[in-house]
Amino acid sequence: MDRFARLLTDLIYTRARNGKLALLADYLRTVPDPDRGWALAALTGGIDFPAIKAGTVRALIQERVDPVLFALSRDFVGDTAETVSLMWPAPPGPVRGAPGVSEAVALLASASRGTAKAVLAGLLDRLDEDGRFALLKLATGALRIGVSARLAKTAFAQAFGVALDEVEELWHAMRPPYAELFAWATGAAAKPDISAVPVFRPFMLANPLEDEAIDLRDYAAEWKWDGIRIQIVSVGGAARLFSRGGEDITASFPEIAEAFDHEGVLDGELLVRGTHQGGEAASFNALQQRLGRKSVSGRLQADYPAFVRLYDVLLDGGEDLRRLPWTERRARLEALAPRLDRSAFDISALIEAETFEALAELRAQARESDIEGVMLKRRDSAYEPGRKAGLWFKWKREPLTADCVLMYAQRGSGKRSSLYSDYTFGCWTAPEAKGGVLLPVGKAYSGFSDEELKWLDSFVRKQTTGRFGPVREVDKTLVLEVAFDAVNPSTRHKSGIAMRFPRISRIRRDKPASEADLIDTLRRMIAAGAKAGSASKT
């Protein structure tokens, strides 16, 4: 546990991503099995002890220390695990040495609701402060130490010099403490065979099109549908749905999984039926009603009918097609798509355009049709996981812009920790002369050059009018031209709107704050289809 505790402590105090990666990789390389596997499971959220809840810890500590002193301390610290680790009283008698991660996992897993407190207490007695903190984080499953599952897997790949794509692909077929995965990565065993397991394969992703010259003889064009990328995996009868990050979202869309009766792995966009997006699908907003649910009612399924627009085929039956060029995969997809349930699946049509200029013209109309943009796929490209240069491009419609006023700023993280680089900006509720006030409409931390960042940082420092914890309020004098992809209605913000992908496009030192845009101007940018609450009404 000592080593794991030290890892967590070091990770908490290390801001740079590379620093975190180095710490994780060193741990994974040097700690023996199965401890490192359990640690990896804890870091990727792959561990759960059903008998141990946050309430178990709270009940236990109140038996050991004065509840009033605990409550006062908890209020000050703000985190139960940390509070308990700091004030856990030393045991009266001698105790056994600190448990290893595996021993702790075994004991926690064996606990029942009746024995949970005793098991936890026995372990806490054997640990020092850092150890207690690590144990409680491990036991309750909520690490919250700024390490994502993706970062942990990246560190694993770096530690053993294996490809992250391969790790991702194997990951979903492995169970903690991942003995097979470590055996393969360290060269002690062959790569595990997962052909019979329904697992997620890493997606092929697109780069934004900058100034590249595109010849449509080399690239095929499709519309860029605004839903969520989804992978449908079916092995041995049961289909599962995975999101971009490899999260299993089958439970949110049971009707799609049920409708899929084809062995293989397909790539597509999950959408909700509607008349937005060129009349072919509802807005992303409508789809959001269906996301993140552990179960879904028939009513919700009827109000927001989901379907998948297919982009690609990775596996057909047992045959891996990923090394084939796009044209051949497309032919296979076109051959198999008609055999699928039409209510749940269709194919993403190709855009007919003779020349790049003709395509550019079609793209120029994208905003009117509420389509996010155009995708360009190299006809001879294999299905490469990740974002490989030159193969797939997304060519989004021109962004919208608005002139906003800088209101608040916060420090960034990592390299930007000494710079005020996160900006909250607002627009007017009415013209200032008519008594309008500024309300925040968005937050951005990109789009500016290093030079501009330095200038903005110094502006914030010089123009600070108030401080709220880490947030600085500034004199409302600076106009920022903000670019964004869309405006959606939002009940979460006082202004009633939310920008999609906002970034700072220009600093408008020439423009007085009173001439910044009105919130009403932004509200008019809300796409027609996004206004209605329900897709079925659009």
Place this chain on the structure above:
Amino acid sequence: MPIGPETPRWIKAEREGLHLPTIGWWIDPSRAVTNALVTHGHADHARGGHGEVWATAATRDIIDLRYGTPAGGGDVAYGECIEIGDSITATFLPAGHVLGSAQILLERQGERIIVTGDYKRRADPTCPPFVPTPCDILITEATFALPIFTHPPIEREIARLLAAREANPERTVLVGAYALGKAQRVIAELRRAGYAETIWLHGAMTAMCALYERHGVTLGPLAPVSETPRGELKGQIVICPPSALNSVWARKMPDQINAVASGWMRVRQRAVQSNVELPLIISDHCDWNELTATILEVAPQETWITHGREDALLHWCAMRQIRARALELVGREDEDEAA
């Protein structure tokens, strides 16, 4: 209705500080007064503009450095007793907090009141240790009065600082520490651990370090950062005020490691929020165990608790039938008792 002696009428806790109404003197007042007894030089205890200031020689020097020479008053040595009127005497006793820090023992006709100011019970190479002294009323600070605060041995924290420097020869370790007290203690402890290299100082530190040296605290080779090419600071230790860590000044350092020496660093969330990479739990105040142990050791008839987390300490006293009150509430409690 609390059981115990009547509160002496010759001392009153006011919002501005402790007041001796029969003679018009104050202890650590927050506004300028005619006659002030001052426990130590930190800004929340020592202010400028008093008529007479009675304090240890070091504290008076610190006030001199920060606010200009006090108009009157005088130096009081540790153990020295001065008569201040109405049969009240004040004796200055070491508090172990920072250079010159004192507890003030006030006596009148056999009644004994101790004002601790800020204090700690750990050894500190820059000032003599706290002397526990019997009294009727103990007026104690409560800065770290929560059971989560137990300060580790300073040797452990200094070793962590040196290890971080050792492991990062290309980086500069910036240690945020209060300019009065913490900075010099960290330097003195580094010397005690055998660190003999130049320690670099932010401009806000130099005058106070020189003052410490004049009072006989040796700090070894020190040099100001301002006159040094930044490249030469690789692998070096720089001491600066905590506020300088995330400033434009710090950005010019070669890839700095932000360290902060403070008792608050015990809480991870706090340290992370303030951008700290190397939290050093080094405090010039008592931790929870030392506060409670001091109350038990001094065993006053009544404990008054000033600035800090008095809720927890009041609760702890109540659970042990120890008579205690938080100072801000003294006035109101009197009214309640009268009712």
